[in-house]
Amino acid sequence: MKPAPFAYESPASVDEALAALAGAGEEGKVLAGGQSLVPMLAFRLARPAVLVDVNGLEDELGGIEIAGGQVTIGAVARQRAVERAGLPLVSEALRLVGHPTIRNRGTVVGSICHADPAAELAAVALVLDATLEVRSRRGLREVPVEDLLLGPFTTSLEPDELALRLRLRPPAGWRWKVLEVSRRAFDFAIAGVVAGVGPDGTTGRVGVFGAAPRCYRVDGPVDELPELAVRRAEPTSDIHAEAGYRRHLVGVLARRALGALAGGGEVRA
């Protein structure tokens, strides 16, 4: 379990990072918190020729800003820092993401870009209308997370692109609840939901993780949301859960989360 050989680049600026990625062609990989990538390197499941380590870009990409109803999270902002930034929904979701030591290193943007179908953060990003600011030497673009996630561990990012920051756009007056089932505390979710109810109390959204090749979101009247969420599920079986159980959980968790919100749960984004 030692990585295959790779060249290591430690750029001092975003521009240098983009140059390194451009130079690596199809063979580059960005290293941020490394909590998923490093094990994949060790298993030789990921074999980049060039590893571009952006951890030195704290000044440019380490920020967390809350302004004008929008939350901006830089690419190397640690999950632990975001968890403590005064964002109740994001904090609640982060507390389900691995052990604290993992969150000390792991980044929010890295988790989104990893596109794990069971990732809590991707579901949070979906329900909060998040976009990702992405740059390459070819230019800058703002990609909705909805368009970013293509399938398991697959995104629409090009090999020369670097994700710079995530923008969350929590709608005003909504209340949220995160629920998941996992084999153990902090494990990957077998299935989970991020449920939200709007200020009118009748319309809502549910983001679902662990129940399809990618996280997804359904919108609609609160009463119909569990059914909508279940219908969109395309779960698979693995050694921890059968597909049917995952589908069952989506319905149970969506009902429970929405039920808790109907009871007046006050978790804001």
Add this chain to the structure above:
Amino acid sequence: MRYVGRPVPRLEDARLLRGRGRFVADLAPVANVHHVAFVRSPHAHAEIRSIDASAALASEGVLAVVGPEDGRRWLRPFSVGVDGAEPYWPMAIGRARYVGEPVAVVVARDRYLAEDAAERVRVEYEPLPVQMEVEGAPVVTSRSFRFGDPEGAFARAAHRVGATFRFPRYSSTPIECYAVLADWSHAEEEVTVWSNFHGPFVMQPLIAACLGLPENRVRLICPPDIGGSFGIKSGVYAYIPLVALASRLAGVPVRWTADRWEDLVASQAGTDRVTRAEVAVDAEGRMTALRLEITDDVGAHLRPPEPATLYRCFGNLTGAYRIRDLAVEARAVLTNRPPTGLNRGFGGQQLYFTLERLVDMVARRLGLDAAEVRRRNLVPPAEMPYRTPLGGVYDPGDYPALLDELLARADYPGLVAERDRLRAQGRLAGVGMAMVIDPSGTNLGYIELARTPEERSRGLGKSGCTESATLTMDPLGNVRLRIATAPEGQGHETVAAQIVADELGVPISSVRVDAGVDTAAQAWNVSSGSYSSRFAPITSSAVIRACAALKARLRAIASGILEASPDDLELVDGSVRVRGTDRALPIRRVAGLAHWDPGALPAGVEPLLHVTASFSSHLARSPGQDDTVDSSICYGAVADLCLVDIDPETYEVAIRGYWTVHDSGRILNPLLADGQVMGALAHGVGGALYEELVFDRAGTPLATSFADYLCPTAREIPEVHIHHRHGETPFVPSGARGIGEGNSMSAPAAVANAIADALSERGVEITELPVHGSKIWKWLQETATAR
């Protein structure tokens, strides 16, 4: 002040907590050490058509590639404990039989380069059909046993209760994985091996034979610190010849430190077992006869000491119950999984999952309380020491009192009321208990049951539980104790020091204990090591014997100056004293006399303050012609009770409270004893709810990292209430039974019984583990469909 029985903090902790432990990977005993990476089979079953190592040999930093032809030329297959079984080579020769089986060994300057080169070894495989089902798998050993009159008892039975139980394959995942450093000496034609092997040292002669060396040319050194094992690391022995051969052929010392993938895929696992079981019960709920048809999946090879899992608990196969008639079919089959072996509890968790589930099924069938059925069947104190029909001799214990204490400590009626309260809220709640006999101090002779009496009669008898201890006193009266246990974190140094300090009447600070092993430099025997919870009953007793021998010598030395008979002298408070007087000599004076002025000693007194003594119980004998064997020296008893709470929609299982009461004889150190109980219990909970080595139909392992092999963490372990019944076993000088495995055996059964209770009204019976939400969902679907 006496030390034994007190919660003396571990002497090992200061170095371990400061990162100053000395593990194999910390040792640099020789220069120019190179590293090994294994080429491992990606197929569960395949013919090896050809191997081309040329590209690997041309890679940077590579010294050698050891392939099957080298293995065939330089190694010999391990001897297997069953007549007629296939020879077991430590690498795939001709054919690979499980995913992860070593096919070639690459030696390079560092591990990275070795892994790079290992990828370049081209192996041409021709896949063969894969056998993963236990049913229908080739039987490698099979024996039938009959004790008493099981047919008659079943014919007379008022009730017959039976089921087929499937116990899963899981491990113990020690933090430190296998490690071997081998230095082949071409000058002496011998090999020195540093490894985190911990016994049984019966494997040392096996290693030597595999290498074609006399035993005295294989020097095996086990370091002072080993990072856990729970039995799993005993299997490192099979890799030692491979690493030694790599050193021999590469001409340099080589090191292999296994990583987690290797540990989960190709080290050793507990044995998965299918048991068809039936019990005969009279009208009052007394179990009269037991029929067991046991099938152990030992994986791709019958690797020694297998089929030991079948027989480790033979003497206590009837558990805590007075069952006199038995029919037992014991067989092991070969599949394309990795080989199995020791795993904390070793055969006990498999046995008691079956037996204790059966007892609960009896209770349900007869409409009796689960505790009441147990009470009616427990071996009564009046029959102690109790000889089971299989030959086990239980040292005295009061099992009904143990059960009563459990029920009182846990407030059993209160717990049942709490269960009912949860049920009224719509939860799926259940109470479950288990009572197990916890064998400690193996009699190695039990393994011979794999052979028929006739086969056994052709060879020498085998038995044994011997352990030794060596004490040396320096001129100032400090002592150094050497034992051959190679502990993996249990705290043997601490407890041995407590014993020595008490026996010699000296402060614990003057006692230094070496528990690491060097087969070239100390007393050891084939039974040595740490396994089968043998430290407390066996090693401790050897330490007491060594202390007695040193005391005798000190008394003889002091008798001249004190002008008293040695028989009238005692060792107390750091002095040798004439009993009943204040005439005394400090021990350091006595020691100084022996070292510096032996001419002053009484005639005939041996001046050397260096003694070795051993302990071996007369109870450890080879199996009788009637196939009975006392498979362990001591038998503790454990009673567990727990409450589980299952979410009625997500089916997540939570243990709300856990009580365990032990009868483990004398408690040498309560701090360490409770630590052992917690560790064993966590492991048992792992087996009940989380841990499983899962394979797909093609034989590919699916739990190959800690993302998929789920060990319970602090968040999963419930609050545990531990109680001990105090007493001493008269069967060993230390008075102590083992304690480190009991809950590994009992917890899977107790938790399974609680879950079965929770699901009893939903038509689900628990006959397999681990249990988790997805499985419960599926079972409930199936019962709903069936209705």
